[in-house]
Amino acid sequence: HTLYTAKGATTNVTGGTISATNTATTNGARGIGGIGNKVISGGTITAKGHVAVAIESYHEEALSTVITVSGTPVITAESTTTNGYAKGIYGAAASSIETNIAINISGGTITAKSPAEDTKYTKAVESVGNKESLIVTGGTIYSDGYGVIQSPIGSEKIVIGTKGGTVSTTSPSITGKIAAIGWSTATMDFYDGILKGEDGIYNSKVANVETGYGITRGIDGDYKTAYLVAANYSVGGVYYATLANAYAAITASSGTIKVEKNNTDSSTVTIASGKTITLNTNGKTITKTGTTITNNGTLTITGTGTIQAGNLNTITNNGTLTTESATIKNTSTSSSYRAISNPGTLTVKSGTVQSGYIAIEGAGKTTINGGKVIVSGSWDSATPVAIYGNAGATIKVTGGEISVTNTSTATGTTVQGATGITANRNNVSVEVTGGTITATGRKAFGIENYTASTITTSVSISGNPTITATGLDLTGGYARGLSINGSSGTLNSTVNISGGTINATIPSAAAHGITFLSNHATLNVTGGTVSSNGKGISATGTGSVTIGTDDNTVSTTVPEIKGNTYGITSANDINFYDGVIKGSTPITVDGTTNIPTGYSILNGTDGSYKTAYLGIKDRNYSVGSNYYETLAEAYNSITGESGTIKVEADNTDSS
Numbered sequence: 001h002t003l004y005t006a007k008g009a010t011t012n013v014t015g016g017t018i019s020a021t022n023t024a025t026t027n028g029a030r031g032i033g034g035i036g037n038k039v040i041s042g043g044t045i046t047a048k049g050h051v052a053v054a055i056e057s058y059h060e061e062a063l064s065t066v067i068t069v070s071g072t073p074v075i076t077a078e079s080t081t082t083n084g085y086a087k088g089i090y091g092a093a094a095s096s097i098e099t100n101i102a103i104n105i106s107g108g109t110i111t112a113k114s115p116a117e118d119t120k121y122t123k124a125v126e127s128v129g130n131k132e133s134l135i136v137t138g139g140t141i142y143s144d145g146y147g148v149i150q151s152p153i154g155s156e157k158i159v160i161g162t163k164g165g166t167v168s169t170t171s172p173s174i175t176g177k178i179a180a181i182g183w184s185t186a187t188m189d190f191y192d193g194i195l196k197g198e199d200g201i202y203n204s205k206v207a208n209v210e211t212g213y214g215i216t217r218g219i220d221g222d223y224k225t226a227y228l229v230a231a232n233y234s235v236g237g238v239y240y241a242t243l244a245n246a247y248a249a250i251t252a253s254s255g256t257i258k259v260e261k262n263n264t265d266s267s268t269v270t271i272a273s274g275k276t277i278t279l280n281t282n283g284k285t286i287t288k289t290g291t292t293i294t295n296n297g298t299l300t301i302t303g304t305g306t307i308q309a310g311n312l313n314t315i316t317n318n319g320t321l322t323t324e325s326a327t328i329k330n331t332s333t334s335s336s337y338r339a340i341s342n343p344g345t346l347t348v349k350s351g352t353v354q355s356g357y358i359a360i361e362g363a364g365k366t367t368i369n370g371g372k373v374i375v376s377g378s379w380d381s382a383t384p385v386a387i388y389g390n391a392g393a394t395i396k397v398t399g400g401e402i403s404v405t406n407t408s409t410a411t412g413t414t415v416q417g418a419t420g421i422t423a424n425r426n427n428v429s430v431e432v433t434g435g436t437i438t439a440t441g442r443k444a445f446g447i448e449n450y451t452a453s454t455i456t457t458s459v460s461i462s463g464n465p466t467i468t469a470t471g472l473d474l475t476g477g478y479a480r481g482l483s484i485n486g487s488s489g490t491l492n493s494t495v496n497i498s499g500g501t502i503n504a505t506i507p508s509a510a511a512h513g514i515t516f517l518s519n520h521a522t523l524n525v526t527g528g529t530v531s532s533n534g535k536g537i538s539a540t541g542t543g544s545v546t547i548g549t550d551d552n553t554v555s556t557t558v559p560e561i562k563g564n565t566y567g568i569t570s571a572n573d574i575n576f577y578d579g580v581i582k583g584s585t586p587i588t589v590d591g592t593t594n595i596p597t598g599y600s601i602l603n604g605t606d607g608s609y610k611t612a613y614l615g616i617k618d619r620n621y622s623v624g625s626n627y628y629e630t631l632a633e634a635y636n637s638i639t640g641e642s643g644t645i646k647v648e649a650d651n652t653d654s655s
Helices: 243-248 631-636
Strands: 001-005 008-014 017-023 030-034 037-040 045-047 051-059 066-070 074-079 086-091 100-112 123-128 134-143 146-151 158-160 171-175 179-182 187-190 194-197 207-208 213-220 221-232 233-235 238-240 254-257 263-265 269-271 274-278 284-287 293-295 298-302 306-309 313-318 320-323 327-330 338-341 347-348 351-353 360-362 364-370 371-376 385-389 396-397 401-406 417-422 429-432 436-441 443-450 454-461 467-471 478-487 490-505 513-519 522-532 536-539 542-548 560-570 574-576 581-588 599-606 609-616 622-624 626-628
Touching: 001 008, 008 030, 037 051, 051 066, 051 100, 066 086, 086 100, 086 134, 100 123, 123 134, 146 194, 207 213, 221 238, 233 243, 238 243, 243 254, 243 269, 284 351, 313 320, 327 338, 327 513, 338 351, 351 360, 360 371, 364 385, 371 385, 385 396, 385 401, 429 443, 429 581, 443 454, 443 490, 454 478, 478 522, 513 560, 542 560, 574 581, 581 599, 622 631, 626 631
Parallel strands: 001 030, 008 037, 017 045, 030 051, 037 066, 045 074, 051 086, 066 100, 074 100, 086 123, 100 134, 123 146, 134 158, 134 171, 146 179, 158 187, 171 194, 187 207, 254 274, 263 284, 269 293, 274 298, 284 306, 293 313, 298 320, 306 327, 313 338, 320 347, 327 351, 338 360, 347 364, 351 371, 360 385, 364 396, 371 401, 385 417, 396 429, 401 436, 417 443, 429 454, 436 467, 443 478, 454 490, 467 490, 478 513, 490 522, 513 536, 522 542, 522 560, 536 560, 542 574, 560 581
Antiparallel strands: 017 030, 030 045, 045 051, 051 074, 074 086, 134 146, 146 171, 171 179, 179 194, 194 221, 213 221, 213 238, 233 238, 233 254, 417 436, 436 443, 443 467, 467 478, 478 490, 490 513, 513 522, 522 536, 581 609, 599 609, 622 626
């Protein structure tokens, strides 16, 4: 020993140099030894030898002493043999002895070096058999073996940093080539600093970290690192402050990110093609600023939390996106931003997609199997849309709730609209087999298919969906359950309705279940119910309108078309093959109503409605297997040069 501190004594080192060197290859050197107190705040303490210990308190009886290091001392232990070891600070008790050696380090540089191939016995700071915790709140600690080790006998801990206040990620700094912190039986509280290890970082159990923070890992040259970050996200139990950092930690082709607490995130996140990521929102809220979340891979969003943004798209999906339980929200009322911009493949299984103007827009494939797509607000001169299909888009609704509400009460020449689904671009396909679509506003559209140019689209409604447009009681308002409008362009649209309910209402009765204004589109209604407190179907274009199916079977109940004023009005021909039409006036057709051979349109009543449906004509005459009511009809059916008319029943004929 260069300096030996006796029992009950205290050694204070504030400066100067203390050096111990032993050149023998079988023994050691101690800078400061003994069983008294050591208080070090400056100077240089060095020990070199086969076994080198810079500062040591080794007790063979139960004593209470302290080793305190603060300020800027330089403490170095260096083994000089390949089978020796070094310890910077060593506080220990003999076997079966319980002692109290309080080691507190708040500054300085402590180093333990060894040329040995196996450096497991080389430790910068070691506490053995102590009933006191080992506390490191500052300084720089380095070892060729372990940085800090404690072998506890009870509930003693290694405490790194100071609880409360600002978390430091640089001080204290503890580095060990094997590990920064050793012993799996030890317990660690981690409040500040950085841990570095070449083989591992820490082996101890972590009992506590700073409130709101978690341990993350990184790389610094040859060392693995561990330090505290705001515990906003975790991947496999490791914490990250930003979503980008959490995503970057997933080096495999797939992984799960868990949101640990509500946070505002400005990091740039782009999920690469080929990556499969699950983002568990965990009931928490991410507020994105700066950049959108971009998905080029496969992203599934789970949990009951919320991802929200304002003046940017919340999510841009170029890959495959699935939402389950979570809420994707955009708070902006600007026409520029979406909750989800979808050039890729989007499936909403549950949860909510919500926006201040357009919830979902894109040229990709959008499938709504459940959950809610909601837009709600007040726009005096704009039309909010729940789902907007760009050119080439495919929109499929099998369940869930799609709702858009515009509460503006402005009148005059301004346009206040509300549209559930818009198919106003070329090659957009809309298929609805379930769920509900609701639009409420001065001018409300459940589904709108419109163009002022030339486009080709398709709309299919089957199963049991409910599509409702509710117009507000305002001047110039109206409601359209389904609008097929190519009056200002060429709309080559095929619309097939075989099920579901389409309804439009407005106090003024300026409502159409279906509006058909196209000279090139085709409307086929073979099932379901189309209703309105105005007109059931209003057709003013020259395109094809067909109610029912031209086959050998005629239904008098399906489809059902009804309007409080008119069931169907048409400026041109229509085909009426099945169903019942109800209204104050069931059918008004300026052209020809084509019906199946042998049938006629019969009239009746159903409550307050007058009805029109198909019935078999009186079978007075037959030509072959076809029956006719009048002799003229029978004769006109013979297109060849000859034929036979058979009288089937007594009748009075005025034809």
